[in-house]
Amino acid sequence: MSEENAARKATNWAKTVSHLNVSEVPEGAMNLNVEGRRLASPIQGFGKMWQKTYQVRIPTERVSAADLIETWKQRFPDFWPEGNSFYGPLTGIAPGEVAVVNMVLPGKMKLSTGVMVLYADEESFTLMTPEGHMFAGWITFSATEVDSHTVAQAQVLMRASDPIFELGLTLGGHKQENVFWQRTLTAVSQHFGHEAQVDTRVVCVDSRRQWRRWRNVWQSSAIRSSIYMLGAPGRALRRGSRSRS
Amino acid sequence: MPEQVMAFDVRNASQATRVIDIKGDITAQSEDVLMDAYGRASDEGVKAVVLNFSTLDYMNSGGIGLLVTLLVRAQRQRQGVLAYGLSDHYRQIFELTRLDEAVHIHDTEAEALAAAGVK
Numbered sequence: 001m002s003e004e005n006a007a008r009k010a011t012n013w014a015k016t017v018s019h020l021n022v023s024e025v026p027e028g029a030m031n032l033n034v035e036g037r038r039l040a041s042p043i044q045g046f047g048k049m050w051q052k053t054y055q056v057r058i059p060t061e062r063v064s065a066a067d068l069i070e071t072w073k074q075r076f077p078d079f080w081p082e083g084n085s086f087y088g089p090l091t092g093i094a095p096g097e098v099a100v101v102n103m104v105l106p107g108k109m110k111l112s113t114g115v116m117v118l119y120a121d122e123e124s125f126t127l128m129t130p131e132g133h134m135f136a137g138w139i140t141f142s143a144t145e146v147d148s149h150t151v152a153q154a155q156v157l158m159r160a161s162d163p164i165f166e167l168g169l170t171l172g173g174h175k176q177e178n179v180f181w182q183r184t185l186t187a188v189s190q191h192f193g194h195e196a197q198v199d200t201r202v203v204c205v206d207s208r209r210q211w212r213r214w215r216n217v218w219q220s221s222a223i224r225s226s227i228y229m230l231g232a233p234g235r236a237l238r239r240g241s242r243s244r245s
Numbered sequence: 246m247p248e249q250v251m252a253f254d255v256r257n258a259s260q261a262t263r264v265i266d267i268k269g270d271i272t273a274q275s276e277d278v279l280m281d282a283y284g285r286a287s288d289e290g291v292k293a294v295v296l297n298f299s300t301l302d303y304m305n306s307g308g309i310g311l312l313v314t315l316l317v318r319a320q321r322q323r324q325g326v327l328a329y330g331l332s333d334h335y336r337q338i339f340e341l342t343r344l345d346e347a348v349h350i351h352d353t354e355a356e357a358l359a360a361a362g363v364k
Contacts, residue, residue: 005303012305016337042313043347049317118342119306126306128342140306142273155273157310206317 012121014096020116020130022098029087031100032228033221034114037130045136045159046213047166049206052156052178055199056185057149063192065143065150066122072141072152072188073125079187081180095120099127105168105222110229113221129158132219134165134173152188154181159210162217166209178202253282259363261292264354268300273307283315287322293361294319297354299330309342316347325349329357 019038025031042049058068072079073093077086088099097117105111113134115127124142129135137158144151156177160166169177182198189196217223254266263286271279286294296312319326329351331339339345351357 008303010334013334013338014341016341039341039343041343043316044343051314121305124305124307138306138310140273140310142307155310157313205314206321208321 008121012095012119014116014118017096017116020098020114022100022114024089025100026087029085029100030102030110030112030225030228032112033132033219033224034098034100034112034130037114037132037219039116039118039128040131040133040136040161041128042137042157042159044131044213044216046162046210046216047135047160047169048204048209049159050156050174051203051205052158052181053201053203054154054178054181054185055201056152056189056196057146057199058152058189058192058194058196060145060148060150062194063150065145068143068150068152068188068192069123069125069141071191072143073120075191079184079191081183081187084180093117093120093125109222109226111221111225112228113225129161131161131216132221132224133161134168134221135159136161136216152185154185156181157205159206162220163214164217164220164222168222174202252278255282255285258295258358258361261290262295262358262361262363263288263291263293264295264297264358266297266300269302271301271304271308271311273305273310275308276311279311279315280318283318287319287324291322291324293325293327295354295357295361296326296328296348297330298328298332298335301330301332301335304335304338309338309344312344312348316344320347325361327351327357327361329354 019036020034022035076093080086083104085102086099089097095117098114100114103111115129118128119126124140126138126140128138135158139156142153160169178200185198256264258264265282265286316326327349
């Protein structure tokens with residue numbers, strides 16, 4: 001193996017962890033369903049397995065592939081659609097970093113989950129989900145230069161984590177997810193002063209559901225976030241009575 | 246940018262077991278070459294596919310994604326997937342991504358073939 005590859009191996013991948021640890025939680029972030037969780041690949045998920053690819057083409061005169069990835073890593077939360085928050089490290093995306101994610105689901109339900117940066121190099125970076133996230137899998141963001149265009153891409157490889165998320169994805173969740181990443185890529189393109197259509201390709205890699213994984217529902221971030229939100233008035237009252245006494 | 250390997254060798258270890266020799270880098274660009282090798286390995290009656298990583302140079306997250314896809318295809322054919330020759334680094338990556346829960350990892354080809362039932 002070359003020295004170059006040895007160096008890439010050492011720095012591009014996250015170090016092995018058995019359970020996730022959130023180092024910093026910014027004020028206002030709801031930090032649930034990440035601390036102490038294990039990562040979950042599509043193998044550990046419940047639902048059908050999907051590969052979803054979203055691409056946008058930007059002229060290379062506007063941005064090179066390397067510069068696009070550098071910017072995307074540094075300003076990742078800025079490109080997310082409004083109402084959703086990615087609380088990552090201020091230094092940007094780096095292997096092993098854990099970020100808290102707060103999202104708004106249909107019905108204005110707030111969901112708290114997270115991701116870990118599994119891999120990052122100068123051409124791509126990958127975020128992997130913890131147990132209880134709406135899907136088990138990862139998202140790889142990459143950029144390549146093809147025919148004087150920089151092709152920015154987000155590719156999701158996923159299974160819904162549990163039967164409830166599978167139902168939610170079937171009843172409009174997939175569509176919502178498509179819109180989410182289409183808006184993200186549109187924002188990336190607009191950042192470099194270019195308006196472009198997002199090309200979307202969805203492939204069902206495995207149409208079978210892994211019924212033996214139905215118990216994943218016990219770790220559901222949706223259920224735990226909902227319970228947490230229902231308890232919010234009680235917590236506020238307790239805080240109030242403590243400060244008065 | 247490292248040169249892409251054009252084809253991975255496929256060896257018959259027994260009537261029901263094939264070995265795929267992975268060479269060079271595995272990235273998202275390796276999809277055709279890996280799936281072509283799996284297609285050649287996946288004859289009728291094959292019950293186990295053994296992945297030889299001893300000449301793997303580099304693998305990125307796109308490569309891990311390809312292995313998951315290969316695993317799904319093998320499970321659909323009711324084939325087991327085994328691996329050997331992984332460096333300590335990539336063993337850790339298999340653990341981190343929990344691929345080791347579905348791919349049976351061994352130190353040597355002899356151990357992998359024995360586990361696949363090759364005598």
